Amino acid sequence: PPAAPPVLLTNAQQMAALSNNIPADRYQARFQAVVIYVSPPTRRLYVQNGDFGVEGNVTNPVGPYRVGNRVAVSEFVTGGDSALHLTNATATVVGDAPMPEPPLTSIHKLVRGDEPFRYVRARGRVRDMYSAWGQLTFLLTEGNYPFEVWFQTRNAPLPRDWMDAEIEVTGHSYPFYNALLPRPTGIRFHATSTNDVRVLKPGIADRFDGRPLLTIAQAAKLPNDLGPRYRVAGTVTVHRPGVAFFIDDGTGVMHVDQSMSFPKAPPDAQRLERDPQTQVQPGGTVEVIGARFNFFSVAPSLQATEFRRIGRAEPVKPIEVSPKDLRAGRHAGRLVTTAAQLVDHRIWGTSSLRHHMTMVLRDENEMFQANWEGDAPVQWNLPTDGYVRITGVNEAERSPNSKRSTFKLLLRSPADIVPAPEPPFWTRKELQRIALTAGAVTLLAGALILFQRWQMRRLE
Numbered sequence: 001p002p003a004a005p006p007v008l009l010t011n012a013q014q015m016a017a018l019s020n021n022i023p024a025d026r027y028q029a030r031f032q033a034v035v036i037y038v039s040p041p042t043r044r045l046y047v048q049n050g051d052f053g054v055e056g057n058v059t060n061p062v063g064p065y066r067v068g069n070r071v072a073v074s075e076f077v078t079g080g081d082s083a084l085h086l087t088n089a090t091a092t093v094v095g096d097a098p099m100p101e102p103p104l105t106s107i108h109k110l111v112r113g114d115e116p117f118r119y120v121r122a123r124g125r126v127r128d129m130y131s132a133w134g135q136l137t138f139l140l141t142e143g144n145y146p147f148e149v150w151f152q153t154r155n156a157p158l159p160r161d162w163m164d165a166e167i168e169v170t171g172h173s174y175p176f177y178n179a180l181l182p183r184p185t186g187i188r189f190h191a192t193s194t195n196d197v198r199v200l201k202p203g204i205a206d207r208f209d210g211r212p213l214l215t216i217a218q219a220a221k222l223p224n225d226l227g228p229r230y231r232v233a234g235t236v237t238v239h240r241p242g243v244a245f246f247i248d249d250g251t252g253v254m255h256v257d258q259s260m261s262f263p264k265a266p267p268d269a270q271r272l273e274r275d276p277q278t279q280v281q282p283g284g285t286v287e288v289i290g291a292r293f294n295f296f297s298v299a300p301s302l303q304a305t306e307f308r309r310i311g312r313a314e315p316v317k318p319i320e321v322s323p324k325d326l327r328a329g330r331h332a333g334r335l336v337t338t339a340a341q342l343v344d345h346r347i348w349g350t351s352s353l354r355h356h357m358t359m360v361l362r363d364e365n366e367m368f369q370a371n372w373e374g375d376a377p378v379q380w381n382l383p384t385d386g387y388v389r390i391t392g393v394n395e396a397e398r399s400p401n402s403k404r405s406t407f408k409l410l411l412r413s414p415a416d417i418v419p420a421p422e423p424p425f426w427t428r429k430e431l432q433r434i435a436l437t438a439g440a441v442t443l444l445a446g447a448l449i450l451f452q453r454w455q456m457r458r459l460e
Helices: 012-016 107-112 216-220 323-327 429-459
Strands: 007-009 027-039 044-049 052-058 069-076 085-096 120-132 135-142 145-152 166-176 186-191 197-201 230-240 244-248 253-257 284-292 301-312 335-349 355-363 366-374 387-397 406-410 417-419
Touching (some): 012 044, 044 085, 052 069, 107 145, 107 186, 216 253, 323 355
Parallel strands (some): 145 186, 253 301
Antiparallel strands (some): 120 166, 135 145, 230 244, 284 301, 335 355, 355 366, 387 406
């Protein structure tokens, strides 16, 4: 029998109602839409019909199309991810039309998969920028979530005065999918030009020297706010590259989160001058800018950070503490030294040529951990079950709903753990408990003997 003719769809809403697993040549779309973005390198048109955005791979060059054109599009509907696509489509300009009204959305909704390719507005703080190949790229953060915005520009100077500005940009989100998840694994935001930007709060062109230098004690009193960034300086006590480091300026300590990564730019790109955000050895002094916000760290913390090296200083001296103090949440972020019994240790390497060591230690029958990582392998010659002196930064953490913090010590080098003499037997808690029990038994026995003698005398 002859094949059934394809089902004709006359709007993008009908496309969105289809399953992702549709048979080839089963549905054909034919409708008019407004061009919201043109991508000449990929020969793609992004159009909007009603409240739905559609990506169209067209057969002819897209150079003649303009944002605001009304086009008649036609092609078979392809399945796959949940975004709407037309492949090998035809698009004929039939006039011009007003741009759709862009609703304000959030990056979290876009990453969840809402509104792919739709003309929308999104907001964020500018944290980085570069220009290359006729494209200007911004790194924005909404809250602590980073995302990139691409503008179509050619040899445009970097708008440095937008650094750390809060902006609203109008465009569409481009979602990325993989075969395992039914929702996007990330998005990139596209806008035609910087004319699509509205500045809500001004930025700072000189992101370091353009803001006052605060002491860590002053910065620690600032409220949690992921928007404005502040500048502090201090001596590095320990650094886990790409994760976090701690600094001390004598007035306090600060946890510097490095989880925000900057986009990689081509070698010939215009970009901001920046120190390599690589490891700083203990004793190195740095200036840091970041937003004051604590997620889990008990020590005051900076987010969305970058730093520059300013020199070296005498390494910070550790303070003597007990593991009991650390379990109580004291000395968060400080360089401390304590003694404990080594229970176990593990050493391993990773594909990035980083070497790791994790130690399990015991004090008063309570366990805690210490970690070290570095570029070179480490020789280990400390026997387990022996006592050690261990020095490191107290990485104390607590969730908002927890009343008790957890901690581990971050070692600066393998030399931060050395053999230590066993504590005097009378200071050991287990022996103190035995002695206390024996003393209580002796006291009760003595009391019983006295009571029996008193009874005998009474009877006599």
